[in-house]
Amino acid sequence: MRRIRPVLVLLLSLAAMTAHAQDKPRTALVIHGGAGVIERSALSAEDERAVRADLERALDAGNAVLQRGGTALDAVQAAVLVLEDSPRFNAGKGAVFAADGSHQLDAAVMEGHTLRAGAVAGVTTVRNPVLLARAVMEHSPHVMLAGAGAEAFADTRPEIARVPNTWFDTEARRRQLERARERERAGQAGIPTERGVYFGTVGAVALDVHGHIAVATSTGGMTNKKWNRIGDSPVIGAGTYANAQCGVSGTGWGEYYIRAAVAHDICARVAYRGDALAEAAEEVVNRVVPALGGDGGAIALDREGNIAMPFNTPGMYRGWIRPDGSRGVAIYADED
Ligand code: ASP
Numbered sequence: 001m002r003r004i005r006p007v008l009v010l011l012l013s014l015a016a017m018t019a020h021a022q023d024k025p026r027t028a029l030v031i032h033g034g035a036g037v038i039e040r041s042a043l044s045a046e047d048e049r050a051v052r053a054d055l056e057r058a059l060d061a062g063n064a065v066l067q068r069g070g071t072a073l074d075a076v077q078a079a080v081l082v083l084e085d086s087p088r089f090n091a092g093k094g095a096v097f098a099a100d101g102s103h104q105l106d107a108a109v110m111e112g113h114t115l116r117a118g119a120v121a122g123v124t125t126v127r128n129p130v131l132l133a134r135a136v137m138e139h140s141p142h143v144m145l146a147g148a149g150a151e152a153f154a155d156t157r158p159e160i161a162r163v164p165n166t167w168f169d170t171e172a173r174r175r176q177l178e179r180a181r182e183r184e185r186a187g188q189a190g191i192p193t194e195r196g197v198y199f200g201t202v203g204a205v206a207l208d209v210h211g212h213i214a215v216a217t218s219t220g221g222m223t224n225k226k227w228n229r230i231g232d233s234p235v236i237g238a239g240t241y242a243n244a245q246c247g248v249s250g251t252g253w254g255e256y257y258i259r260a261a262v263a264h265d266i267c268a269r270v271a272y273r274g275d276a277l278a279e280a281a282e283e284v285v286n287r288v289v290p291a292l293g294g295d296g297g298a299i300a301l302d303r304e305g306n307i308a309m310p311f312n313t314p315g316m317y318r319g320w321i322r323p324d325g326s327r328g329v330a331i332y333a334d335e336d
Helices: 004-023 047-066 074-083 129-137 147-156 171-185 253-259 263-272 277-292
Strands: 028-034 104-110 117-125 142-144 202-207 212-220 241-244 248-252 296-302 315-321 328-330
Touching: 028 047, 028 248, 047 074, 047 202, 047 315, 047 328, 074 104, 074 129, 074 202, 104 129, 104 241, 104 277, 117 129, 117 147, 129 147, 129 212, 142 147, 147 212, 202 248, 202 296, 212 241, 212 248, 212 328, 241 263, 248 253, 248 263, 248 277, 253 263, 253 277, 263 277, 263 296, 277 296, 296 315
Parallel strands: 117 142
Antiparallel strands: 028 202, 028 315, 104 117, 104 212, 202 212, 241 248, 248 296, 315 328
């Protein structure tokens, strides 16, 4: 007996450790910084390093929330805030220019287990549109506010930082507008709608320790857009959607993402048909959207922490932290 007891104690503590490891809540996070023509030749080594560093910072910000037991909603907000504040993505600072030389920003958030959602479209003075989208969800009886009305709602929320519209300017985006105007003068499409143009929207999907999923997406839309064009990003079910099983943030040619209800279609395939997340995301992004003539990518996450990041463009800025803690960032199609 004297010799058996230590062995028993060891076995029992091993069993307890294994049970504890199994009980450890699983969190996961996936982010994107837009899909499009992102080719090695087009990105300087310095730009590439800076983009990867921004993606890492966004992962860190979201993951810090998840690791301290915070909500998926707070995590996706934290990640998207980093990307909105970086001038390298088409969201917040660094957003593209519309045809009239202004910036018109769209964003949305959604919480899967409650199906609560908030969105804003065409805002011009809100430094971080993701925060206003969340305020719409939490402090208004509505889901989506646009233009002057969204600005008036922002006036009622002192915590929402405001900036002059020119604050979003960057030289790179101004050059993109000039190129688009030249194309337009030459009789080509004013909005660069040829397949695979560079987009740059940002988004995040997270799974928290409570098993809840949330998603956020933010964008400046498309260069040279006219007539208060609104893309898929703030449209719940198109560029942004979450339910109890799944969350999706899209990036791509918004007109097609709206028509195909991309984010909802991916989650519906998982929820109603029991499709594996990767299969559902792949089918919608690589078959449904291209069959209509559109292109882009999406990030998706399910309740088990499975992650999918399909895209049909040369690249998609992306980053992930899986439930086992493994993480990475990638840009081109041949990485991961
Ligand atoms: N989907 C966005 C839009 O059409 C653009 C993007 O993803 O970069 O507004």
